[in-house]
Amino acid sequence: MIDTSEKTVLIVDDEEMVAESYELYLQDDYETIVELSGGAALMELDQREVDLVLVDRRMPGMSGDVVIDHIDQWEMDFQVIMVTAVDPDIDIIDMPCDGYLTKPVSEDELLDAVNRAFQIDYYEDLIAEYNQLSEKYEVLTSQFSSRKLANKDRFADLEARMEEMETEIAETAEGFSDSKLSDAFRRLH
Structure with missing residues (x-):
C-alpha cells in the first residue's frame, strides 16, 4: 500500500x-x-x-x-x-x-483530497507495472508453448506477480472513498 x-x-x-x-x-x-x-x-x-x-x-x-x-x-x-x-x-x-x-x-476535506491524490498516483503506478508485466507475458506466450513455459520458474514468478497485482489493483480501486471514482477505476481494469 x-x-x-x-x-x-x-x-x-x-x-x-x-x-x-x-x-x-x-x-x-x-x-x-x-x-x-x-x-x-x-x-x-x-x-x-x-x-x-x-x-x-x-x-x-x-x-x-x-x-x-x-x-x-x-x-x-x-x-x-x-x-x-x-x-x-x-x-x-x-x-x-x-x-x-x-x-x-476543513482538515478532513484537505486530508481527503491529499490522500485521494496519492491513492490515484499509487493506482496509476500499479497499472503501469501491470502493463509492463502483461506485455512481457504476451510476448512469451506468443513465442513459446505453454508446455515449455510451465517448466520455467521465472515465468511462474511472472504469473504469480500478475495475479498479486490484479488483486492489489482491485483492492486499491475499491479503497477510493469516492464511489464514482472507485466505480470508474473498477471499470478500467
Whole structure:
C-alpha cells in the first residue's frame, strides 16, 4: 500500500496563517514545505522534489494559475490541487490541476483530497507495472508453448506477480472513498 511517511507536500499560499493551518493538518502524515508566493514555490520546485502541490489560485505577484502553468510546461510529474477562495468557473476545465478545493477547507476535506491524490498516483503506478508485466507475458506466450513455459520458474514468478497485482489493483480501486471514482477505476481494469 501507500507509504505516506516519505511523501512531500508543497503548500503555496500567500496567507501565512492559512498555509500554516494546512501544514498542521498534514504534518503528522507527510513532510511539508510552506512557501508564501508563487515565485518562491517555483524556486523550491527547481531545487527539491515534491510529491504534491497545494496552491492558492489568487496570490499577489505570481498567481496560482501561473504556478500550475509552469509546473505543466516543465512536465513535472506530481499531483496539483488548487485550494482557493475563487469560486470555480468553466475555466477550470482547462487548468492543469488534479483537484480543486474551495476555501474555507476543513482538515478532513484537505486530508481527503491529499490522500485521494496519492491513492490515484499509487493506482496509476500499479497499472503501469501491470502493463509492463502483461506485455512481457504476451510476448512469451506468443513465442513459446505453454508446455515449455510451465517448466520455467521465472515465468511462474511472472504469473504469480500478475495475479498479486490484479488483486492489489482491485483492492486499491475499491479503497477510493469516492464511489464514482472507485466505480470508474473498477471499470478500467
